[in-house]
Amino acid sequence: MILEQFSLKGKVAIVTGASRGLGQGMAVGLAEAGADIVGVASGDMTSTQKEVEAVGRRFVPVPADLRETTKVIPGIIEKTIENFGKIDILVNNAGIIRRQPTLEFSEEYWDEVMNINLKSAFFLAQAVANQFIKQGTGGKIINIASLLSFQGGILVPSYAASKHGIAGITKTMCNEWAKYNINVNAIAPGYMATDNTAPIRADEKRNQSIQERIPAGRWGNTRDLNGAVVFLASSASEYMHGHVLCVDGGWLAR
Numbered sequence: 001m002i003l004e005q006f007s008l009k010g011k012v013a014i015v016t017g018a019s020r021g022l023g024q025g026m027a028v029g030l031a032e033a034g035a036d037i038v039g040v041a042s043g044d045m046t047s048t049q050k051e052v053e054a055v056g057r058r059f060v061p062v063p064a065d066l067r068e069t070t071k072v073i074p075g076i077i078e079k080t081i082e083n084f085g086k087i088d089i090l091v092n093n094a095g096i097i098r099r100q101p102t103l104e105f106s107e108e109y110w111d112e113v114m115n116i117n118l119k120s121a122f123f124l125a126q127a128v129a130n131q132f133i134k135q136g137t138g139g140k141i142i143n144i145a146s147l148l149s150f151q152g153g154i155l156v157p158s159y160a161a162s163k164h165g166i167a168g169i170t171k172t173m174c175n176e177w178a179k180y181n182i183n184v185n186a187i188a189p190g191y192m193a194t195d196n197t198a199p200i201r202a203d204e205k206r207n208q209s210i211q212e213r214i215p216a217g218r219w220g221n222t223r224d225l226n227g228a229v230v231f232l233a234s235s236a237s238e239y240m241h242g243h244v245l246c247v248d249g250g251w252l253a254r
Contacts, residue, residue, distance in 0.1 A: 004237040009034035009232065012084040013233065014076065014128065016120075017094035019043035021194040022222055024051070027090055029226030030059040030233060035089065037119045038080045040064050058083075064223070066094050066120035067112070068117030073120075086135055089233045090128040093120040093144045095162075099155040110158045117162035122169050125184070129177055136179025142232045145169050145188040145244050147251060163188075168246050184242055185232050190248025192220040207226050215250030 013030045017023035018039030027037045028051045036058040036128040039244060045061040052059040060083045064072040080087050095117045098109040125141050129146045132139035133173065146163035153160045166186060191210055201207050201219070228247050233235050246252055 004234070006230060006234045007088070008230065008233055011088040011233070012038065012080065012086055013036040013089035014038045014040060014080060014090060014124075015088060015091040016124065017249045018041040018048050018061075018159055019197075020048075022189060022225055023056050023091075023093040023191060024048045025222030026093060026225055026229045027059075028052060028055070029223065029230055030089070030091070031055050031059075032226075033230045033234070035233070036084060038076070038083070038184060040066070040076055040094070040155065041149065042066075043078075060084075063184065066124075067115050069115070069120050069123050071175055074079070076124065077127050081131070084236065086137065087128055087131050088137070089142070090125060090145070091142045091229060092125060092166075093231075094120065095144065095196075097156055097159045102157050102214060103204065104162070105114075105157050113158035114162050117159065118165040118169070121166060124170075125173060129173070129180070129182055132182050135178050138183075138235045141173065141177075141182065141228060142186045143186040145170070145186040147188060147190055147246075147248055149186075149188050149211050149244060150252065157193045170243075170244060171242045175218045178241045183232070183237060183241055185242065186244045187225055187228050187232065188244050188248065189225060190220055190246070192222070192224070208233045213251065213254055214248075215253060220247070222247060 013035045015027040018027045019041035031052040038060045040062045049059040145166045148160040149163040149167040170186040
């Protein structure tokens with residue numbers, strides 16, 4: 001039956017940036033579909049753990065600063081295998097944004113954003129893909145892209161570059177890893193009510209202009225990605241490879 005294909009019962013998912021916002025929402029959504037969760041974040045994941053455990057799934061927190069790629073990635077893999085014996089799903093969600101006029105944009109801001117948003121996503125996906133191949137099971141990798149995978153934005157050059165990069169590596173990984181039964185896809189959220197967008201929502205004029213352009217008439221919330229992430233994590237999406245799925249309230253249709 002088709003609904004059974006969406007079940008994640010018995011699956012193990014690593015979710016980065018799991019302490020709050022979209023990462024927390026997706027971790028809980030995957031748990032509701034049956035998956036146990038390994039949460040990776042530099043912040044406190046207590047509330048995420050409580051929500052995951054409330055739906056009867058296990059949650060293992062792995063505190064990690066993803067700027068230290070080579071130091072932390074092996075430990076994330078080891079901790080997951082130690083607790084669950086396998087990995088089935090990776091959601092590369094961790095990300096930050098820095099705002100500054102492009103004429104003044106600092107190298108520090110550039111490196112900070114690119115290292116977390118793009119470099120860590122690539123090397124964590126690489127490590128997980130190698131584990132999938134070792135297991136002989138295949139698996140699902142879901143990268144979190146953005147509307148700025150398609151647009152340039154304002155005051156966010158490194159963020160836009162990193163999210164264009166996420167779309168690019170999603171396609172590159174798909175081309176090389178599909179033969180191993182690894183599905184690599186991405187989700188591009190629209191304007192979501194998270195900490196990253198707080199400064200924009202606080203600007204009354206800009207907030208109004210954004211909402212007026214969104215056909216759905218509202219900002220997205222932390223649960224709006226759950227249908228997409230469960231679909232891409234499940235066997236219902238077996239023939240999807242290298243796709244960037246927009247969940248944007250219709251923004252790009254305007």
